[in-house]
Amino acid sequence: MAEQHQANICRHLKRAAEETPDALAVAVQKRLLTGRFRYQELNFAELDAESDRIARVLAEYGITRGMKVVLMVTPSLDFFALTFALFKAGVIPILVDPGMGIKNLRQCFAEAEPDAFIGIPKAHIARCLFGWGKASVRRLLTVGGSELFAKAFGGTSLKALLKADANSQSSHANNETPITHNMALLGSDEMAAILFTSGSTGTPKGVVYTHAMFEAQINVLKNDYGIVPGERDLATFPLFSLFGPALGMASIVPDMDASKPITANPDNLFAAIEQYQCSNMFVNPALIERLGQAGAASTEAKAHTLPSIRRVISAGAPATISSIARFSKMLKDGVEVLNSYGATESLPLAMIGSEQLLNTTDITDSGGGICVGKPVDGVDVAIIAITEDPITEWDEALRLPVGTIGEIVVKGPMVSHSYYHRASATEQAKIIDSADGPAEHSVRHRMGDLGYLDQHGQLWMCGRKAHRVEANRAGSIFDDEPYFSIPCERIFNTHPKVRRTALVGVEIRGETAPLLCVELEKGVELEKSESAVEHFYDELRAIGEKHRQTAGIADFLIHPDFPVDIRHNAKIFREKLAVWAQDSISE
Ligand SMILES: Nc1ncnc2c1ncn2[C@@H]1O[C@H](COP(=O)(O)OP(=O)(O)OP(=O)(O)O)[C@@H](O)[C@H]1O
Known part of the structure:
Protein backbone atom coordinates (compact mmCIF):
# COMPACT_ATOMS: atom_id res chain seq x y z
CA MET A 1 0.00 0.00 0.00
CA ALA A 2 1.54 3.26 -1.15
CA GLU A 3 0.59 5.37 1.86
CA GLN A 4 2.23 2.86 4.22
CA HIS A 5 5.65 3.60 2.73
CA GLN A 6 5.83 7.06 4.24
CA ALA A 7 7.64 6.35 7.47
CA ASN A 8 10.89 7.95 8.49
CA ILE A 9 11.54 9.58 11.83
CA CYS A 10 13.77 12.12 10.04
CA ARG A 11 10.72 13.88 8.64
CA HIS A 12 10.50 15.62 12.04
CA LEU A 13 14.05 16.88 11.64
CA LYS A 14 13.26 18.12 8.13
CA ARG A 15 10.22 19.96 9.43
CA ALA A 16 12.19 21.58 12.28
CA ALA A 17 14.86 22.61 9.74
CA GLU A 18 12.18 24.32 7.65
CA GLU A 19 10.26 25.93 10.50
CA THR A 20 13.12 26.92 12.84
CA PRO A 21 16.35 26.62 10.82
CA ASP A 22 18.42 28.79 13.13
CA ALA A 23 17.25 27.28 16.40
CA LEU A 24 19.75 25.19 18.35
CA ALA A 25 19.45 21.44 17.66
CA VAL A 26 22.53 19.98 19.39
CA ALA A 27 25.26 21.23 21.70
CA VAL A 28 28.11 19.03 22.90
CA GLN A 29 30.14 19.97 25.95
CA LYS A 30 33.85 19.31 26.36
CA ARG A 31 35.68 19.97 29.60
CA LEU A 32 39.17 21.28 28.82
CA LEU A 33 42.26 20.57 30.89
CA THR A 34 42.02 24.10 32.25
CA GLY A 35 38.64 23.17 33.76
CA ARG A 36 36.82 25.51 31.36
CA PHE A 37 34.12 24.25 29.01
CA ARG A 38 33.94 24.33 25.22
CA TYR A 39 30.64 23.84 23.43
CA GLN A 40 30.15 22.76 19.82
CA GLU A 41 26.76 23.46 18.29
CA LEU A 42 24.58 22.67 15.29
CA ASN A 43 21.29 24.35 14.48
CA PHE A 44 18.42 22.48 12.81
CA ALA A 45 19.34 23.61 9.29
CA GLU A 46 22.96 22.51 9.80
CA LEU A 47 22.01 19.15 11.33
CA ASP A 48 19.61 18.48 8.47
CA ALA A 49 22.14 19.49 5.80
CA GLU A 50 25.01 17.61 7.44
CA SER A 51 23.00 14.40 7.82
CA ASP A 52 21.88 14.71 4.18
CA ARG A 53 25.50 15.05 3.12
CA ILE A 54 26.59 12.05 5.19
CA ALA A 55 23.72 9.91 3.85
CA ARG A 56 24.94 10.71 0.36
CA VAL A 57 28.61 9.93 1.01
CA LEU A 58 27.69 6.72 2.80
CA ALA A 59 25.75 5.59 -0.25
CA GLU A 60 28.74 6.38 -2.47
CA TYR A 61 30.95 4.39 -0.10
CA GLY A 62 28.61 1.41 -0.42
CA ILE A 63 26.60 1.69 2.80
CA THR A 64 23.10 1.62 1.40
CA ARG A 65 19.43 1.09 2.20
CA GLY A 66 18.61 -2.14 4.03
CA MET A 67 22.17 -2.74 5.28
CA LYS A 68 22.79 -3.24 8.99
CA VAL A 69 25.48 -1.10 10.56
CA VAL A 70 27.07 -1.23 14.00
CA LEU A 71 27.35 2.28 15.33
CA MET A 72 29.89 2.72 18.12
CA VAL A 73 30.38 6.45 18.24
CA THR A 74 30.38 8.49 21.44
CA PRO A 75 27.87 11.36 21.64
CA SER A 76 29.30 14.16 19.49
CA LEU A 77 28.09 16.32 16.62
CA ASP A 78 29.17 13.49 14.31
CA PHE A 79 27.08 10.99 16.30
CA PHE A 80 23.92 13.03 15.73
CA ALA A 81 24.59 13.77 12.07
CA LEU A 82 25.56 10.15 11.39
CA THR A 83 22.61 8.57 13.12
CA PHE A 84 20.12 10.81 11.34
CA ALA A 85 22.03 10.10 8.10
CA LEU A 86 21.61 6.36 8.61
CA PHE A 87 17.88 6.74 9.21
CA LYS A 88 17.55 9.04 6.20
CA ALA A 89 19.34 6.50 4.03
CA GLY A 90 17.18 3.61 5.28
CA VAL A 91 20.31 1.96 6.73
CA ILE A 92 19.63 -0.01 9.92
CA PRO A 93 21.76 1.06 12.89
CA ILE A 94 22.62 -1.62 15.44
CA LEU A 95 22.84 0.08 18.80
CA VAL A 96 24.57 -1.67 21.68
CA ASP A 97 25.57 -0.54 25.12
CA PRO A 98 29.38 -0.89 25.35
CA GLY A 99 28.93 -1.35 29.11
CA MET A 100 27.46 -4.83 28.55
CA GLY A 101 30.91 -6.45 28.41
CA ILE A 102 33.15 -8.00 25.75
CA LYS A 103 31.52 -11.45 25.72
CA ASN A 104 28.00 -10.08 25.33
CA LEU A 105 29.12 -7.65 22.64
CA ARG A 106 30.66 -10.46 20.60
CA GLN A 107 27.42 -12.42 20.86
CA CYS A 108 25.36 -9.36 19.81
CA PHE A 109 27.48 -8.78 16.72
CA ALA A 110 27.45 -12.43 15.74
CA GLU A 111 23.66 -12.44 15.97
CA ALA A 112 23.02 -9.13 14.23
CA GLU A 113 25.31 -9.94 11.27
CA PRO A 114 26.26 -6.34 10.49
CA ASP A 115 27.24 -5.36 6.93
CA ALA A 116 29.28 -2.40 8.10
CA PHE A 117 30.98 -1.09 11.23
CA ILE A 118 31.19 2.61 12.04
CA GLY A 119 33.13 3.51 15.14
CA ILE A 120 35.61 5.70 16.91
CA PRO A 121 39.24 4.48 16.84
CA LYS A 122 38.84 2.72 20.23
CA ALA A 123 35.86 0.75 18.89
CA HIS A 124 37.85 -0.35 15.82
CA ILE A 125 40.76 -1.51 17.98
CA ALA A 126 38.33 -3.59 20.05
CA ARG A 127 36.69 -4.89 16.86
CA CYS A 128 40.06 -6.10 15.58
CA LEU A 129 41.10 -7.54 18.94
CA PHE A 130 37.88 -9.45 19.55
CA GLY A 131 36.95 -10.26 15.98
CA TRP A 132 33.58 -8.47 16.18
CA GLY A 133 31.49 -8.87 13.06
CA LYS A 134 34.36 -10.62 11.25
CA ALA A 135 32.07 -12.96 9.36
CA SER A 136 29.74 -10.34 7.93
CA VAL A 137 31.27 -6.84 7.95
CA ARG A 138 32.23 -5.60 4.46
CA ARG A 139 32.53 -1.84 5.02
CA LEU A 140 34.51 -0.04 7.72
CA LEU A 141 34.33 3.62 8.65
CA THR A 142 36.20 5.51 11.35
CA VAL A 143 34.88 8.61 13.06
CA GLY A 144 37.58 10.83 14.59
CA GLY A 145 41.28 9.96 14.65
CA SER A 146 43.69 10.21 11.73
CA GLU A 147 43.27 8.97 8.17
CA LEU A 148 46.36 6.82 8.73
CA PHE A 149 44.59 5.04 11.59
CA ALA A 150 41.44 4.64 9.53
CA LYS A 151 43.44 3.06 6.70
CA ALA A 152 45.16 0.66 9.10
CA PHE A 153 42.10 -0.30 11.16
CA GLY A 154 38.92 1.14 9.84
CA GLY A 155 38.78 1.24 6.04
CA THR A 156 38.42 4.97 5.63
CA SER A 157 37.34 7.91 7.73
CA LEU A 158 34.17 9.94 7.66
CA LYS A 159 36.36 13.04 7.38
CA ALA A 160 38.00 11.68 4.21
CA LEU A 161 34.63 10.82 2.64
CA LEU A 162 33.30 14.30 3.39
CA LYS A 163 36.46 15.94 2.06
CA ALA A 164 36.26 14.01 -1.19
CA ASP A 165 32.59 14.95 -1.45
CA ALA A 166 33.38 18.64 -0.89
CA ASN A 167 36.06 18.51 -3.60
CA SER A 168 33.75 16.87 -6.09
CA GLN A 169 31.00 19.39 -5.25
CA SER A 170 33.33 22.32 -5.88
CA SER A 171 34.52 20.84 -9.17
CA HIS A 172 30.84 20.72 -10.17
CA ALA A 173 30.25 24.22 -8.83
CA ASN A 174 29.15 25.48 -12.18
CA ASN A 175 26.45 22.83 -12.53
CA GLU A 176 23.08 24.27 -11.61
CA THR A 177 21.80 21.68 -9.10
CA PRO A 178 23.70 20.38 -6.10
CA ILE A 179 23.40 16.65 -5.50
CA THR A 180 20.86 16.27 -2.68
CA HIS A 181 19.74 13.22 -0.79
CA ASN A 182 16.26 11.79 -1.00
CA MET A 183 15.05 10.48 2.33
CA ALA A 184 14.19 6.77 2.18
CA LEU A 185 10.52 6.20 2.93
CA LEU A 186 9.90 2.91 4.68
CA GLY A 187 6.91 0.76 5.41
CA SER A 188 5.79 1.45 8.97
CA ASP A 189 6.56 -2.16 9.93
CA GLU A 190 9.92 -2.31 8.16
CA MET A 191 12.99 -2.75 10.38
CA ALA A 192 14.47 0.68 11.18
CA ALA A 193 17.00 -0.18 13.90
CA ILE A 194 18.14 -2.99 16.18
CA LEU A 195 18.54 -2.07 19.84
CA PHE A 196 20.00 -4.54 22.28
CA THR A 197 18.59 -5.06 25.79
CA SER A 198 21.08 -4.71 28.61
CA GLY A 199 21.11 -8.43 29.39
CA SER A 200 20.48 -8.20 33.10
CA THR A 201 18.69 -11.57 33.03
CA GLY A 202 20.88 -13.35 30.49
CA THR A 203 22.35 -12.63 27.09
CA PRO A 204 21.23 -9.31 25.54
CA LYS A 205 18.59 -9.66 22.84
CA GLY A 206 18.31 -7.52 19.71
CA VAL A 207 14.96 -5.73 19.61
CA VAL A 208 13.63 -4.93 16.15
CA TYR A 209 12.53 -1.27 16.00
CA THR A 210 10.33 0.20 13.30
CA HIS A 211 9.73 3.84 12.42
CA ALA A 212 6.15 3.33 13.66
CA MET A 213 7.56 2.54 17.13
CA PHE A 214 9.76 5.64 17.06
CA GLU A 215 6.76 7.72 15.98
CA ALA A 216 4.74 6.31 18.89
CA GLN A 217 7.54 7.19 21.32
CA ILE A 218 7.68 10.73 19.98
CA ASN A 219 3.91 11.04 20.43
CA VAL A 220 4.14 9.92 24.06
CA LEU A 221 6.92 12.42 24.75
CA LYS A 222 4.75 15.16 23.23
CA ASN A 223 1.39 14.21 24.68
CA ASP A 224 2.05 12.48 28.01
CA TYR A 225 5.24 14.29 28.95
CA GLY A 226 4.32 17.63 27.40
CA ILE A 227 7.58 18.31 25.55
CA VAL A 228 7.28 21.27 23.15
CA PRO A 229 9.55 22.62 20.38
CA GLY A 230 12.13 25.11 21.55
CA GLU A 231 12.89 23.27 24.80
CA ARG A 232 16.42 22.33 25.77
CA ASP A 233 17.20 18.93 27.17
CA LEU A 234 20.20 17.84 29.20
CA ALA A 235 20.64 14.58 27.28
CA THR A 236 22.55 11.96 29.26
CA PHE A 237 21.40 8.88 27.36
CA PRO A 238 22.47 8.66 23.69
CA LEU A 239 19.30 7.09 22.32
CA PHE A 240 16.99 9.54 24.02
CA SER A 241 19.20 12.42 22.92
CA LEU A 242 18.18 11.58 19.33
CA PHE A 243 14.54 12.21 20.17
CA GLY A 244 15.37 15.82 21.08
CA PRO A 245 15.89 17.11 17.54
CA ALA A 246 12.94 14.98 16.34
CA LEU A 247 10.78 16.85 18.87
CA GLY A 248 12.16 20.26 17.92
CA MET A 249 14.01 20.26 21.26
CA ALA A 250 17.75 20.90 21.53
CA SER A 251 19.86 18.09 22.96
CA ILE A 252 22.60 19.37 25.24
CA VAL A 253 25.16 16.60 25.72
CA PRO A 254 27.36 16.92 28.81
CA ASP A 255 30.94 15.66 28.96
CA MET A 256 30.46 12.23 30.59
CA ASP A 257 30.77 8.52 29.81
CA ALA A 258 27.17 7.71 28.94
CA SER A 259 27.70 4.00 29.50
CA LYS A 260 28.86 4.62 33.10
CA PRO A 261 26.62 7.43 34.38
CA ILE A 262 27.70 6.85 37.97
CA THR A 263 31.18 8.19 37.07
CA ALA A 264 29.81 11.48 35.69
CA ASN A 265 31.19 14.71 37.14
CA PRO A 266 28.15 16.60 38.48
CA ASP A 267 29.89 19.95 37.86
CA ASN A 268 29.88 19.26 34.10
CA LEU A 269 26.16 18.57 34.10
CA PHE A 270 25.33 21.56 36.28
CA ALA A 271 27.44 23.81 33.99
CA ALA A 272 25.68 22.55 30.83
CA ILE A 273 22.24 23.12 32.37
CA GLU A 274 23.25 26.64 33.39
CA GLN A 275 24.86 27.49 30.04
CA TYR A 276 21.78 26.53 28.00
CA GLN A 277 19.10 27.06 30.65
CA CYS A 278 17.86 23.52 30.06
CA SER A 279 14.16 22.98 30.76
CA ASN A 280 14.22 19.18 30.56
CA MET A 281 16.54 16.53 31.90
CA PHE A 282 16.61 12.89 30.91
CA VAL A 283 18.52 10.98 33.57
CA ASN A 284 18.65 7.45 34.84
CA PRO A 285 18.33 6.57 38.54
CA ALA A 286 22.12 6.30 38.95
CA LEU A 287 22.51 9.92 37.89
CA ILE A 288 19.60 11.03 40.08
CA GLU A 289 21.51 9.54 42.98
CA ARG A 290 24.85 11.07 41.94
CA LEU A 291 23.51 14.55 41.23
CA GLY A 292 21.31 14.54 44.34
CA GLN A 293 24.32 13.74 46.51
CA ALA A 294 26.40 16.45 44.85
CA GLY A 295 23.60 18.98 45.32
CA ALA A 296 23.15 18.02 48.96
CA ALA A 297 26.90 18.23 49.57
CA SER A 298 26.91 21.91 48.59
CA THR A 299 27.04 24.15 51.63
CA GLU A 300 23.83 25.75 52.84
CA ALA A 301 25.16 29.15 51.70
CA LYS A 302 25.57 27.97 48.10
CA ALA A 303 23.13 25.05 47.94
CA HIS A 304 22.88 23.99 44.32
CA THR A 305 19.60 24.66 42.58
CA LEU A 306 18.38 24.02 39.05
CA PRO A 307 15.90 26.86 38.48
CA SER A 308 15.56 26.43 34.70
CA ILE A 309 14.48 22.77 34.92
CA ARG A 310 10.74 22.26 34.44
CA ARG A 311 10.66 18.49 34.03
CA VAL A 312 12.93 15.55 34.89
CA ILE A 313 12.42 12.22 33.18
CA SER A 314 13.88 9.17 34.91
CA ALA A 315 13.87 5.81 33.15
CA GLY A 316 15.62 2.49 32.82
CA ALA A 317 15.50 1.05 36.31
CA PRO A 318 13.75 1.65 39.61
CA ALA A 319 14.86 4.84 41.37
CA THR A 320 14.72 4.80 45.15
CA ILE A 321 12.29 7.16 46.82
CA SER A 322 15.03 8.58 49.06
CA SER A 323 17.28 9.47 46.10
CA ILE A 324 14.38 11.19 44.32
CA ALA A 325 13.54 13.14 47.47
CA ARG A 326 17.16 14.32 47.82
CA PHE A 327 17.47 15.23 44.13
CA SER A 328 14.13 17.08 44.18
CA LYS A 329 15.51 19.55 46.73
CA MET A 330 17.46 21.16 43.85
CA LEU A 331 14.30 21.68 41.78
CA LYS A 332 11.88 24.57 41.87
CA ASP A 333 8.63 23.97 43.79
CA GLY A 334 6.16 21.98 41.75
CA VAL A 335 8.78 20.49 39.39
CA GLU A 336 8.50 16.73 39.37
CA VAL A 337 10.69 13.77 38.54
CA LEU A 338 8.62 11.67 36.14
CA ASN A 339 9.46 8.03 36.73
CA SER A 340 9.00 5.99 33.62
CA TYR A 341 8.56 2.27 33.38
CA GLY A 342 9.40 0.32 30.26
CA ALA A 343 12.02 -1.82 28.60
CA THR A 344 14.04 -1.78 25.40
CA GLU A 345 11.21 -3.84 23.88
CA SER A 346 8.61 -1.22 24.72
CA LEU A 347 9.20 2.22 26.14
CA PRO A 348 7.65 4.20 27.75
CA LEU A 349 4.70 2.26 29.13
CA ALA A 350 3.72 3.87 32.42
CA MET A 351 4.68 6.94 34.36
CA ILE A 352 4.33 8.40 37.84
CA GLY A 353 5.31 11.84 39.13
CA SER A 354 7.54 12.12 42.19
CA GLU A 355 4.88 13.85 44.30
CA GLN A 356 2.55 10.89 43.94
CA LEU A 357 5.40 8.40 44.24
CA LEU A 358 6.41 9.81 47.63
CA ASN A 359 2.90 8.97 48.86
CA THR A 360 3.36 5.30 47.97
CA THR A 361 6.28 4.77 50.38
CA ASP A 362 4.22 3.02 53.06
CA ILE A 363 2.79 0.49 50.61
CA THR A 364 6.25 -0.23 49.14
CA ASP A 365 7.78 -0.60 52.62
CA SER A 366 5.12 -3.10 53.57
CA GLY A 367 5.51 -5.35 50.55
CA GLY A 368 3.18 -3.83 47.95
CA GLY A 369 5.88 -3.49 45.26
CA ILE A 370 6.97 -0.30 43.47
CA CYS A 371 4.28 1.90 41.97
CA VAL A 372 5.17 2.69 38.35
CA GLY A 373 2.01 4.69 37.68
CA LYS A 374 -0.73 4.60 35.10
CA PRO A 375 -0.15 3.37 31.56
CA VAL A 376 0.54 6.16 29.05
CA ASP A 377 -2.00 6.93 26.33
CA GLY A 378 -2.57 4.01 23.94
CA VAL A 379 -1.00 1.33 26.14
CA ASP A 380 -3.04 -1.58 27.46
CA VAL A 381 -1.57 -3.39 30.45
CA ALA A 382 -2.80 -6.86 31.38
CA ILE A 383 -1.66 -9.21 34.12
CA ILE A 384 -1.54 -12.93 33.36
CA ALA A 385 -0.79 -16.03 35.42
CA ILE A 386 2.91 -16.83 35.83
CA THR A 387 4.10 -19.47 33.42
CA GLU A 388 7.30 -20.26 31.55
CA ASP A 389 5.31 -21.69 28.63
CA PRO A 390 4.90 -19.77 25.40
CA ILE A 391 1.42 -18.35 24.76
CA THR A 392 0.68 -18.14 21.06
CA GLU A 393 -2.78 -16.52 20.97
CA TRP A 394 -4.14 -13.76 23.18
CA ASP A 395 -7.40 -14.52 24.98
CA GLU A 396 -9.15 -11.98 27.23
CA ALA A 397 -9.73 -14.83 29.68
CA LEU A 398 -5.98 -14.71 30.42
CA ARG A 399 -6.41 -11.43 32.33
CA LEU A 400 -6.10 -11.82 36.10
CA PRO A 401 -8.30 -9.73 38.39
CA VAL A 402 -7.22 -6.44 39.97
CA GLY A 403 -4.80 -6.91 42.86
CA THR A 404 -3.45 -10.30 41.70
CA ILE A 405 0.28 -10.61 41.00
CA GLY A 406 1.22 -12.09 37.66
CA GLU A 407 3.29 -11.35 34.57
CA ILE A 408 2.90 -7.87 33.05
CA VAL A 409 1.78 -8.01 29.39
CA VAL A 410 1.59 -4.85 27.28
CA LYS A 411 0.08 -3.79 24.02
CA GLY A 412 0.52 -0.48 22.21
CA PRO A 413 2.11 1.23 19.22
CA MET A 414 5.56 1.41 20.86
CA VAL A 415 5.60 -2.32 21.63
CA SER A 416 8.09 -4.28 19.51
CA HIS A 417 6.96 -7.34 17.59
CA SER A 418 10.08 -9.50 17.59
CA TYR A 419 13.71 -10.04 18.52
CA TYR A 420 16.22 -10.16 15.73
CA HIS A 421 17.24 -13.72 14.86
CA ARG A 422 15.91 -15.04 18.17
CA ALA A 423 12.93 -17.15 17.24
CA SER A 424 12.67 -18.86 20.61
CA ALA A 425 12.97 -15.61 22.62
CA THR A 426 10.29 -14.12 20.35
CA GLU A 427 8.07 -17.14 20.93
CA GLN A 428 8.55 -16.84 24.70
CA ALA A 429 7.82 -13.11 24.84
CA LYS A 430 5.18 -12.36 22.20
CA ILE A 431 1.49 -13.15 22.03
CA ILE A 432 -0.48 -12.66 18.83
CA ASP A 433 -3.67 -10.70 19.41
CA SER A 434 -5.93 -11.24 16.44
CA ALA A 435 -8.83 -9.26 17.94
CA ASP A 436 -7.70 -6.25 15.88
CA GLY A 437 -7.33 -8.24 12.70
CA PRO A 438 -4.02 -8.03 10.90
CA ALA A 439 -3.48 -4.46 12.20
CA GLU A 440 -0.07 -3.21 13.18
CA HIS A 441 -0.66 -3.30 16.96
CA SER A 442 -1.57 -6.96 17.10
CA VAL A 443 1.33 -8.21 19.19
CA ARG A 444 1.35 -8.25 22.99
CA HIS A 445 4.71 -8.30 24.77
CA ARG A 446 5.35 -10.28 27.94
CA MET A 447 7.64 -8.07 30.01
CA GLY A 448 9.28 -10.82 32.03
CA ASP A 449 8.33 -8.57 34.97
CA LEU A 450 5.78 -9.38 37.65
CA GLY A 451 3.24 -6.97 39.04
CA TYR A 452 -0.41 -6.14 39.57
CA LEU A 453 -2.93 -3.43 38.76
CA ASP A 454 -4.72 -1.70 41.64
CA GLN A 455 -8.33 -0.52 41.66
CA HIS A 456 -7.24 2.93 40.36
CA GLY A 457 -5.59 1.41 37.30
CA GLN A 458 -2.06 1.97 38.64
CA LEU A 459 0.60 -0.61 37.91
CA TRP A 460 2.78 -2.00 40.70
CA MET A 461 6.01 -3.75 39.81
CA CYS A 462 7.04 -6.78 41.90
CA GLY A 463 10.39 -7.75 40.33
CA ARG A 464 11.52 -9.87 37.40
CA LYS A 465 9.78 -13.16 36.72
CA ALA A 466 13.18 -14.90 36.72
CA HIS A 467 13.87 -13.55 40.21
N1 LIG B 1 10.66 2.52 36.55
C1 LIG B 1 11.04 1.27 36.71
N2 LIG B 1 10.81 0.64 37.87
C2 LIG B 1 11.19 -0.64 38.07
N3 LIG B 1 11.83 -1.38 37.15
C3 LIG B 1 12.09 -0.82 35.98
C4 LIG B 1 11.71 0.53 35.68
N4 LIG B 1 12.09 0.79 34.42
C5 LIG B 1 12.67 -0.32 33.94
N5 LIG B 1 12.69 -1.29 34.86
C6 LIG B 1 13.25 -2.66 34.73
O1 LIG B 1 14.16 -2.67 33.62
C7 LIG B 1 13.73 -3.65 32.65
C8 LIG B 1 14.09 -3.21 31.26
O2 LIG B 1 15.47 -3.09 31.10
P1 LIG B 1 16.23 -3.32 29.72
O3 LIG B 1 15.30 -3.17 28.59
O4 LIG B 1 17.44 -2.45 29.74
O5 LIG B 1 16.72 -4.76 29.69
P2 LIG B 1 17.01 -5.75 30.86
O6 LIG B 1 15.71 -6.28 31.29
O7 LIG B 1 17.85 -5.08 31.90
O8 LIG B 1 17.87 -6.86 30.10
P3 LIG B 1 17.40 -8.30 29.62
O9 LIG B 1 15.98 -8.19 29.15
O10 LIG B 1 18.36 -8.59 28.52
O11 LIG B 1 17.57 -9.16 30.83
C9 LIG B 1 12.25 -3.77 32.89
O12 LIG B 1 11.73 -4.98 32.38
C10 LIG B 1 12.18 -3.67 34.40
O13 LIG B 1 12.49 -4.90 35.01
Missing part, protein backbone atom coordinates in the same frame (compact mmCIF):
# COMPACT_ATOMS: atom_id res chain seq x y z
CA ARG A 468 10.89 -15.02 42.02
CA VAL A 469 11.70 -17.82 44.44
CA GLU A 470 9.45 -20.89 44.41
CA ALA A 471 10.21 -22.31 47.82
CA ASN A 472 9.23 -25.84 48.72
CA ARG A 473 10.91 -25.92 52.08
CA ALA A 474 8.90 -27.78 54.69
CA GLY A 475 7.13 -25.33 56.98
CA SER A 476 7.02 -22.63 54.32
CA ILE A 477 3.89 -20.67 55.12
CA PHE A 478 2.74 -20.01 51.58
CA ASP A 479 3.40 -23.24 49.76
CA ASP A 480 1.50 -22.21 46.68
CA GLU A 481 2.76 -18.61 46.35
CA PRO A 482 6.28 -17.69 45.33
CA TYR A 483 8.39 -15.10 47.09
CA PHE A 484 8.58 -11.97 44.90
CA SER A 485 11.91 -10.14 44.88
CA ILE A 486 11.01 -6.44 45.13
CA PRO A 487 8.13 -6.72 47.64
CA CYS A 488 10.26 -8.86 49.98
CA GLU A 489 13.42 -6.79 49.59
CA ARG A 490 11.72 -3.45 50.17
CA ILE A 491 10.33 -4.75 53.47
CA PHE A 492 13.82 -5.64 54.72
CA ASN A 493 15.34 -2.44 53.29
CA THR A 494 13.48 -0.52 56.04
CA HIS A 495 16.08 -1.72 58.57
CA PRO A 496 18.32 1.32 59.20
CA LYS A 497 21.55 -0.68 58.80
CA VAL A 498 20.51 -2.03 55.37
CA ARG A 499 21.51 -0.35 52.11
CA ARG A 500 19.84 -2.88 49.83
CA THR A 501 18.90 -6.54 49.75
CA ALA A 502 18.51 -9.24 47.13
CA LEU A 503 16.33 -12.32 47.42
CA VAL A 504 17.70 -15.57 45.98
CA GLY A 505 16.74 -19.25 46.12
CA VAL A 506 19.19 -21.79 47.56
CA GLU A 507 19.11 -25.56 47.87
CA ILE A 508 19.23 -26.82 51.44
CA ARG A 509 19.04 -30.60 51.86
CA GLY A 510 17.27 -31.00 48.54
CA GLU A 511 14.71 -28.28 49.19
CA THR A 512 14.54 -24.77 47.75
CA ALA A 513 14.60 -22.08 50.40
CA PRO A 514 14.54 -18.27 50.14
CA LEU A 515 17.70 -16.50 51.31
CA LEU A 516 18.22 -12.78 51.62
CA CYS A 517 21.58 -11.29 50.63
CA VAL A 518 22.19 -8.02 52.47
CA GLU A 519 24.43 -5.09 51.62
CA LEU A 520 25.00 -2.87 54.65
CA GLU A 521 24.82 0.93 54.74
CA LYS A 522 28.20 2.65 54.35
CA GLY A 523 30.10 2.74 57.61
CA VAL A 524 28.14 -0.11 59.25
CA GLU A 525 30.53 -2.88 60.22
CA LEU A 526 29.08 -5.99 61.77
CA GLU A 527 31.08 -8.82 60.30
CA LYS A 528 33.84 -8.61 62.92
CA SER A 529 31.51 -9.74 65.67
CA GLU A 530 29.62 -12.98 65.28
CA SER A 531 27.12 -12.03 67.96
CA ALA A 532 26.45 -8.65 66.30
CA VAL A 533 25.71 -10.46 63.05
CA GLU A 534 23.38 -12.93 64.79
CA HIS A 535 21.59 -10.07 66.54
CA PHE A 536 21.20 -8.26 63.20
CA TYR A 537 19.79 -11.40 61.55
CA ASP A 538 17.34 -11.77 64.45
CA GLU A 539 16.16 -8.23 63.83
CA LEU A 540 15.67 -9.00 60.14
CA ARG A 541 13.78 -12.19 60.99
CA ALA A 542 11.50 -10.16 63.25
CA ILE A 543 10.79 -7.70 60.41
CA GLY A 544 10.10 -10.58 58.03
CA GLU A 545 7.66 -12.25 60.39
CA LYS A 546 5.48 -9.15 60.48
CA HIS A 547 4.53 -9.46 56.80
CA ARG A 548 2.84 -12.26 54.91
CA GLN A 549 5.05 -11.64 51.84
CA THR A 550 8.23 -12.39 53.81
CA ALA A 551 6.98 -15.00 56.25
CA GLY A 552 9.35 -17.97 56.23
CA ILE A 553 12.47 -16.03 55.13
CA ALA A 554 14.91 -17.05 57.82
CA ASP A 555 18.31 -17.20 56.13
CA PHE A 556 20.51 -14.16 55.60
CA LEU A 557 24.03 -13.45 54.34
CA ILE A 558 25.95 -10.18 54.34
CA HIS A 559 27.59 -9.41 50.99
CA PRO A 560 30.19 -6.62 50.81
CA ASP A 561 29.22 -5.12 47.45
CA PHE A 562 26.41 -6.39 45.20
CA PRO A 563 27.22 -7.08 41.55
CA VAL A 564 25.11 -4.59 39.55
CA ASP A 565 24.85 -3.40 35.94
CA ILE A 566 27.21 -0.59 34.97
CA ARG A 567 24.62 1.59 33.31
CA HIS A 568 22.10 1.93 36.10
CA ASN A 569 24.11 0.75 39.05
CA ALA A 570 20.72 -0.52 40.22
CA LYS A 571 19.95 -3.80 38.49
CA ILE A 572 21.26 -6.34 40.95
CA PHE A 573 22.66 -9.46 39.31
CA ARG A 574 20.69 -11.84 41.53
CA GLU A 575 21.76 -14.81 39.38
CA LYS A 576 25.40 -14.21 40.42
CA LEU A 577 24.40 -13.67 44.04
CA ALA A 578 22.46 -16.95 44.05
CA VAL A 579 25.62 -18.85 43.05
CA TRP A 580 27.64 -16.97 45.69
CA ALA A 581 25.02 -17.65 48.38
CA GLN A 582 24.83 -21.35 47.51
CA ASP A 583 28.63 -21.64 47.69
CA SER A 584 28.73 -19.72 50.98
CA ILE A 585 26.22 -21.92 52.75
CA SER A 586 27.74 -25.11 51.35
CA GLU A 587 31.24 -24.30 52.65
